[in-house]
Amino acid sequence: MEFPSKLIENAVIELSKLPGIGRKTALRLTLHLLKAETETTSSLAEALAKMRFEITYCRTCHNISDTEECGICANKLRDHGMVCVVSDIRDVIAIENTGQYQGVYHVLGGVISPIEGIGPSDLNIDSLLIRIPDSEIKEIILAISPTMEGDTTAFFLSRKLREFPEVNISTIARGIPMGGELEYADEITLGRSIVERQRQAK
Amino acid sequence: MEFPSKLIENAVIELSKLPGIGRKTALRLTLHLLKAETETTSSLAEALAKMRFEITYCRTCHNISDTEECGICANKLRDHGMVCVVSDIRDVIAIENTGQYQGVYHVLGGVISPIEGIGPSDLNIDSLLIRIPDSEIKEIILAISPTMEGDTTAFFLSRKLREFPEVNISTIARGIPMGGELEYADEITLGRSIVERQRQAK
Ligand SMILES: [Zn+2]
Ligand SMILES: [Zn+2]
Numbered sequence: 001m002e003f004p005s006k007l008i009e010n011a012v013i014e015l016s017k018l019p020g021i022g023r024k025t026a027l028r029l030t031l032h033l034l035k036a037e038t039e040t041t042s043s044l045a046e047a048l049a050k051m052r053f054e055i056t057y058c059r060t061c062h063n064i065s066d067t068e069e070c071g072i073c074a075n076k077l078r079d080h081g082m083v084c085v086v087s088d089i090r091d092v093i094a095i096e097n098t099g100q101y102q103g104v105y106h107v108l109g110g111v112i113s114p115i116e117g118i119g120p121s122d123l124n125i126d127s128l129l130i131r132i133p134d135s136e137i138k139e140i141i142l143a144i145s146p147t148m149e150g151d152t153t154a155f156f157l158s159r160k161l162r163e164f165p166e167v168n169i170s171t172i173a174r175g176i177p178m179g180g181e182l183e184y185a186d187e188i189t190l191g192r193s194i195v196e197r198q199r200q201a202k
Numbered sequence: 203m204e205f206p207s208k209l210i211e212n213a214v215i216e217l218s219k220l221p222g223i224g225r226k227t228a229l230r231l232t233l234h235l236l237k238a239e240t241e242t243t244s245s246l247a248e249a250l251a252k253m254r255f256e257i258t259y260c261r262t263c264h265n266i267s268d269t270e271e272c273g274i275c276a277n278k279l280r281d282h283g284m285v286c287v288v289s290d291i292r293d294v295i296a297i298e299n300t301g302q303y304q305g306v307y308h309v310l311g312g313v314i315s316p317i318e319g320i321g322p323s324d325l326n327i328d329s330l331l332i333r334i335p336d337s338e339i340k341e342i343i344l345a346i347s348p349t350m351e352g353d354t355t356a357f358f359l360s361r362k363l364r365e366f367p368e369v370n371i372s373t374i375a376r377g378i379p380m381g382g383e384l385e386y387a388d389e390i391t392l393g394r395s396i397v398e399r400q401r402q403a404k
Contacts, residue, residue, distance in 0.1 A: 002295070002298055002299065003295070004265050004266040004267060004272060004273065004274075004291070004294065004295065005257065005266045005267060005268045006268055007249075007252055007253040007256055007257055007268065008253060008257070008266060010249040010252070010253065011249045011250055011252075011253040013249070014245050014246040014249040014250070015246065015249075015250075017242065017246070018231050018234065018235075018246075019230065019231070019234050020227070020230075021231075025222070027292070027295070028221065028222075028292075029220050029221070029223075030250075030253060031290075031291060031292050032220060032221050033220075033250065033253070033254055034253070034254065034257060034266075034291075038254055038255060040219065041250050041251060041253075041254035041255075042251060042254070042255075043216050044216040044217065044219070044220075044247075044250060045246075045247040045248070045250045045251040046247070047209075047212040047213045047215070047216040047217075048213055048216070048217075048232075048235060048243050048246060048247045049243060049244060049247040050209055050212070050213075051209040051210060051212065051213040051232060051235070051236070051243075052235055052236065052240055052243035052244070053240060053243075053244075054209055055207065055209050055210070055236060063206055064206040064207045064210060064236075065206060065207060066207045066208055066209065070206060071206065072206075088233075089206070089233060089236075090229070090230075090233050092206065093204070093205070093206065093229070096204055097204065
């Protein structure tokens with residue numbers, strides 16, 4: 001594809017780096033911005049940069065947060081005895097959208113993946129283990145996508161959590177298709193899989 | 203959809219303003235940027251802002267151009283006796299990509315649309331009429347999408363162009379489905395419709 005301008009070409013190149021956006025779509029988006037008010041583009045560019053550079057994370061659960069402690073951790077009405085462990089912030093958003101879960105979270109920031117060179121020390125696992133002693137935590141729900149990497153991570157975590165026999169460990173019910181990504185599950189399936197979570201044998 | 207952060211929410215809102223991008227996709231893109239290096243976001247934000255604020259147009263044909271005269275107008279190997287009139291810059295890109303056209307262009311910047319309040323004076327029509335006298339222009343190809351607005355615009359232009367009986371007027375062959383948008387045509391159809399353009403009766 002030939003571009004009449006380097007500025008257009010650069011915008012298309014940068015937009016095509018986004019997942020699911022090919023060159024043709026990127027060009028459409030670029031030409032759309034070109035036709036719209038300049039403010040549309042400046043608002044977009046600013047919102048993206050601000051989001052990326054000013055974002056902070058909850059010191060307790062590593063969820064995204066505009067404050068030191070996220071809204072969920074700070075909410076006294078939530079059940080702080082129940083911690084749902086997820087790999088990613090998207091999973092928090094997905095589970096929150098089901099409206100079925102009243103506990104708190106712990107965001108690992110990924111899954112163990114030897115191929116991608118991600119080991120347990122690259123994830124927020126230590127901070128989870130530190131959260132437990134002297135806390136009111138009674139149950140930890142492993143809500144990790146049932147993929148190979150997810151299962152490895154869940155297995156690793158269950159072994160680590162044996163240190164705390166007073167805490168029950170459960171995994172979300174396999175209403176989610178095997179090999180499926182958590183975030184793509186519909187809200188009903190995901191909500192039910194939380195409610196019908198399975199206690200794990202110790 | 204609830205967002206854990208205003209920064210995320212703003213990014214999602216701005217991205218969802220783009221055509222074809224819903225809230226779910228916008229959230230995916232936002233979280234993708236959040237996970238990627240900060241440079242991915244800054245390059246994207248900069249490329250978009252630069253594109254929008256620094257873009258300039260060819261003084262002759264109104265195509266996008268990084269210089270006063272666009273690469274097509276400045277190219278002496280192109281046939282300057284043939285002007286292809288299009289409504290939009292995307293159409294220039296689409297026709298250039300067919301590799302079938304060696305003439306130059308004139309970009310109207312839209313089509314006549316009473317509903318959207320776009321009249322002939324809002325388009326680059328006068329500058330087309332000014333280009334003709336004392337030029338080498340022998341043929342003007344009206345390559346406007348055969349929609350209702352496009353046909354109205356083509357009709358208006360053909361009447362205006364009667365002023366210049368020495369210039370032949372043609373329209374692109376209707377290989378393009380009626381009511382179809384030019385830019386969605388595949389390259390072969392679009393290329394052929396240029397080659398097999400129909401000379402218009404005066
Ligand atoms: Zn938190
Ligand atoms: Zn030009």
